[in-house]
Amino acid sequence: MKKLFVLMTLMLSFSAAAVIDVYDFETEEQEVLFRTLTAELRCPKCQNNNLADSNASIAKDMRQKTYNMVIEGQNEDQIVTYWIDRFGNFVLYKPPVTLGTAILWVGPGLFVLFGGLIIVRNSRRKVSVENDDELTGAEKDRLAKILKDSEK
Known part of the structure; x- marks a missing residue:
């Protein structure tokens, strides 16, 4: 029992040591821009998570590409336009x-x-209905014949 507990503890600790993305920025403005963009852009796979919260492989790739674009000096509009060109307005949490x-x-x-x-x-x-309840003579004869045939 004790071995099982130790084994489970080790397994959980390995998952807790999962890789965390670390990005180095030259200025604080770049970091703020990156954090803003990853919070405003939607993960195309998860659909209900932003890039910052998603662990999907496409979200990781998008974070890396966004980071590279921020480091290259592109502004927010250029980066957002880049992602809209690839994924459409769906990539935005607040589409136009x-x-x-x-x-x-x-x-x-x-x-x-x-x-x-x-x-x-x-x-x-x-709705004007005139004498809908009354049957004509021919209808009465036909109804009597049907009733008579059904009794046989």
């Missing part, structure tokens, strides 16, 4: 408002609104 995103937000509301208007309009329409 475009016609496509406006339709996604407004479309369902308009659909419900127009559906409600159609229901209200149809429910208020007066």
Whole structure:
């Protein structure tokens, strides 16, 4: 039992010693820019994590590329444009408002609104029915024949 406990402790300690990315920056502004970008850019694999929080291999590659671009002296707009060109606006947690995103937000509301208007309009329409309950002579004869045939 004691050996199992020691073995499990060692296994857990190895996972705790996982590799942590360490980046050296020339200025504090570069570090702030890197931290800001990795917090604002979404991991394309995880979809709900930013680059800073994701352990996916693509997120690691994106962090490294972002780091290289920051060290090269590129500004925030250039780096964000680089990632948008590769992954689209999906890579941003706060995508810009475009016609496509406006339709996604407004479309369902308009659909419900127009559906409600159609229901209200149809429910208020007066339906005039004249003597729908009475059968004609031919219909009565046909019904009697059907009932008579079903009794056989």
